[in-house]
Amino acid sequence: MNAPDCPFLGLDSLWIQVAGLSCNLRCAHCFNASGPGNREMPSLARAEVKSLLDRAEVAGVRDIVFTGGEPFLHPDMAEIAGDTLSRFPATILTNGTLLTKRVIERLSAAARGSTYSLEVRISLDAPSEEENDRIRGKGSFERALAGAVRLEKAGFLPILTAVRSEEGSAPETLEAFESLLRERGIRKSRVKFLPVFRIGREENRSGGYQQDERVTAEMLELLGPEQLLCSTARMATGRGVWVCPILVNEPGGRMGDTLEESFRPFPLAYGACSTCYRHGAVCANAATAVREE
């Protein structure tokens, strides 16, 4: 079966894997198998990130997304956020466990005076400590919530992101998350659900994708390629530029050494592409409803 090409329509979002795949947690469902001691990808120096921002500016980028691994393992994450926010909106995807008072002070200083939004997305996978810690590791629930509370106190509005289990995006789960946040004093509770990608560590857990779970040319035509992340985003790492943040462990996902080389169509040949097709790659909760019609 020939995989259809997703065209590249322009760079809206540049993802930057700022801390490589190194993480202080080892979550059971992690799609890129981040974890302690993962040296698969080198982290990026502040100057390297600045040069990426320069190139993204030429491309007319809309926003910058920092991911990992855990971005706050990078010693300069707050200052990198500041470099970014003076020019672009930014999002940091974090597990929230390293958001100490000191880090948040530095982040506040970095965000002060910017016209642009800083979104901090904190991963939490269940509204109960027991269920969350089974997936994300002992103690992660309380530490992530403490990070969210500190952000709220500093005037940020963290977004809690939960990986959607089979029943995980049910209205009751959303309500449970919202009341948990309210109990902790977070008044503007923001919660988003993410799809499960059956790759990385999750592949061992749930068995990966079947051969027929692929995006076909007919499917792509029906949806329109502009709905897919890879039509308007790229992911810069310490080892070159990848098509998207999801396929970082696929050699075929690498599109070149530089951003410019990656501005070309990409064949949707992977099982994970079918998840992206059905659910969207990034917290696009309702695009889901449209796709499932």
Added chain:
Amino acid sequence: MGERVVSDRVALFGGVYNNHLALAALLDDASSRAPEIFCLGDVGAFGPHPDRSVEILREAGVPIVQGNYDRSVGLRRGDCACGYTDPRDNHFAGLSYAYTFRNTSERNKDFLATLPETIRLRGPGGERILLCHGSPRRQNEFLWESLSPDPFLARLLDDTRCDILAVTHTGIPWKRRLPDGRVVVNVGAIGRPANDGQTHVWYAVLDLSGEAPDATFLPIRYDHERLAEEMRAERIVEPFVKTIETGWWTTCLEILPAKERARGMY
């Protein structure tokens, strides 16, 4: 189609959202400030009696850019295609769409279907002006101030070959002059307050008389208490009425970026 040449003052408004009282007040105010007035779309949504707003606009002969609401109602679609990405936002969007759809006459639906997606104007100094609803590339794209960096706006202007871009759709007004002098203005909405705790609504007047183009935002005060009464009489859900009465958004909040969300009450 030839571009219409405009004078040095152009009134621009969007997001009527069935607020026929604010619309009437706006036409009154704007006609004293600018010889030309354009609507950037979304005639329907949260407010009461959708046919009233459509008819006021038709009678006044105001050119209208088609918004996502107008397109959906006109094409008899099942939802507003507002572009929300959260089920809570979509729940309330569905309520206001169902009301608007049910209460728009067939004739007015046909009218909304015929509206153009963009209008191009030429300023007195040759400025190329593009009017659209969300963004030049998508009718329902949200251009928020805090999510629209200069290089991105420059790309939108380059791709559509214009010097001045005017949009609405988000409901909160803002403007930006790019380093090269080109201007992007989001005219806000006249249908509901700008989530600032004030009951008035906003529109913009483009000023092309100076060396560089500029936009001024002007408030419209109208009988919001009467609108709230009409909404309750139509059994429109209470959160929509509260927004009209208090100036704070109560629904469709999940789409807001951090900065815009932080400024509101909820």
